[in-house]
Amino acid sequence: MTVTDAAIDRIRQMIIDGTLRPGDRLPRESDLAERLGLSRSSLREAVRALSLVHVLDVRHGDGTYVSSLDPGLLADAMGFVVDLHRDDTVLHFLEVRRILEPAATAMAATTMSDADAAGLGELLDTLGPEPTVDALVACDLEFHRRIAAGSGNPVLCSLIDGLSGPLQRARIWRGLTQQEATARTLAEHRAIQEAIAGRRPEVARAWATVHIAGLEDWLRRAL
Known part of the structure; x- marks a missing residue:
């Protein structure tokens, strides 16, 4: 473990054990470095790293604060990671989405x-029978965002949002290259919406699995 990693771990532990809480201001750099047994440069690197993943909020001229630690805020970092990966690695993220969604x-x-x-049904009605790929993808993102929010679990919602948005490129690619993709997506969305409105959770689960597995299977074969 590098010195910077050790510094990150010690700050993280302070948050876990409640020494630092969401919204708290960190002690002065010199005081915190002495308290943790770190050099000021190592502490500075740790703060910079934790601010990039939204655990800390550096306010120039004011100090450094623990962020709200809201799941949606922290999930932004995961979306950034997905964006950086190659198409073959995106399959791993799709597999996770197929488990969660x-x-x-x-x-x-x-x-x-x-x-x-x-x-959800009204959202689907806005598309019409032959939407453009861009309109279909935008509707798809909103459709799944609303369902994730409707789960009532903000952590699960944030994880799905973090996985869903960055996979947009794969959705567009599929829409442009697979002729039946639009009709299939519209039909599957409608089946999911009807299962939710009909209060049939297992049917909704099954259709969501089919829907996501279709994109995953297409990308696997395309690669």
Whole structure:
């Protein structure tokens, strides 16, 4: 473990054990470095690294604070990681999405309000029978975002959001190269929406699995 890694771990432990809480201001750099037995340069590198993943918030002229640690804020870093990976590695992220999203869809079928479930149908109605690829992808992102939010679990929602947005390039690629992709996506979205509105969680889970597995299978064969 490098000195910087050790510094990151010690700050992380202070947050875990409650010494530092969301919104707290870190002690002065010299005081904190002495308290943790670190050089000021190592502490500075640790703070910089933790600010990049939104654990710390550096406010110039004011000090360094622990962020809100909101799951959505922390998930932004995961989305950045997905963006940097090659298409073959994106398959690993799709596999994770295939595990998480059907569970969130089943939860939405029991927790989402009637109005929000109906709103999913209205969202799909805006597309028409032959939408452009860009319109379809934008609707797809919003459709899945609403379902994840409808699960009622903000951590699960943030994880799915972090995985979903950065996979947009694969969605566009599929829409441009696979002729039946648009019709299949529209049909699967409608089946998912109807299962949620009908309060059939296991049916919703099954359709979500089929939907995501289709993109995963296409990308695997395309590569």
